[in-house]
Amino acid sequence: MRALYHGMGELSQQHFTCYPPLNQLFFAIAAGFSDNMLTQIIVLRLIMLLADIGIILVAKKIAGHLKISVHNIWLFALNPFVILEFTGNLHFEGVMIFFLLCSIYLLLENQWLFSSVFFAFAVQVKLIPLILLPLLFKKLGLRKMIGFTAVSAIVILLLGKLFLNEDFLLNMLGSVDLYFGTFEFNAGIFYVIREIGFMLVGYDTIQTTGPILTKIILVSIIMLALLRKYKSDHDLPVLFMFAFFIFYGFSTTVHPWYISLVLICSVFTQFKSGVVWSLLVMLSYSAYQHEIFHENPIYLFAEYLTLLAVLIYELRKYHQKENASLQTNLLLKGHSV
16 A cells, blocks of 8 residues: 555645534534633533534434444444544534434324434534435335425524535535545455556546546435335334445445444444444454554454455355245235235
8 A cells, every 4th residue: 555644634634624503513612612622622522522422422323223232322422433433533424413313203104294303413523424315215205305405404504594605615515525536444345446546547546547436325215215115114224324334335435433433334234244333343443553554454354354354255245144034925925815
């Protein structure tokens, strides 16, 4: 792997923020308390701790609705990776996940209007929940889906007025574009393509492969939404989990805290791949152990090959269980006839 001379701090200082206005509001609240950095950090950590508590409480409600063990929640809440990245490193995925879980719970309870409001809050903290919209169609139906999207859009725009102006919007979108077309870290499929590009053309092809991978992500999630049957509410977290797997599997940048979305969805399913990835992704920290930023290819192979093996095993097991259930249902119908 190629070595680069930069750290996350230096990298962040060179570009405008890609965080939406509601996320910026939390930073403004911390800054409003004091000019002292330590005080600001304490305020941000209190916000994060409140979000963590909220995640546990709402996750218990979702588990109750789905009639699954509430003990699964501790795979998320007590995960060392989550504690380190949320309360420790203050990544606001924690706050975003709290709003997203509120939206999911209300959606499962068929309160789509309030669900759409919390979905908008989640998007205004981090943009990533937007990829979930196509997956809501079979749960909501056409009329409610239009209403959900419209209400979310209105709330997003209203919240945007807190900070939004033309310069802020252009700078934020510019930084989002850099994420897909410039930044590289802990990638899976992209790194394979990049190495092939080095062998064939002699340079990094991210400028062309980045946008192509983005299109593949969008098409794959839409296909997932269209082809996957929605038989019960248990399918919703499964769909969300695989949408995040697709997104980060094809992304050029996969920072450790991103995997928290895969992890939280997985605790409501029979899949444990999200838990496995949350542990494996910590290998990526090794890139910062020296002054020169360097990703170790051995650790990358270990992370993604192990994850792929576990995912394939779980998918086979899942389909076998589905087929057995289908055959049982057919037999029962035959006996009833």
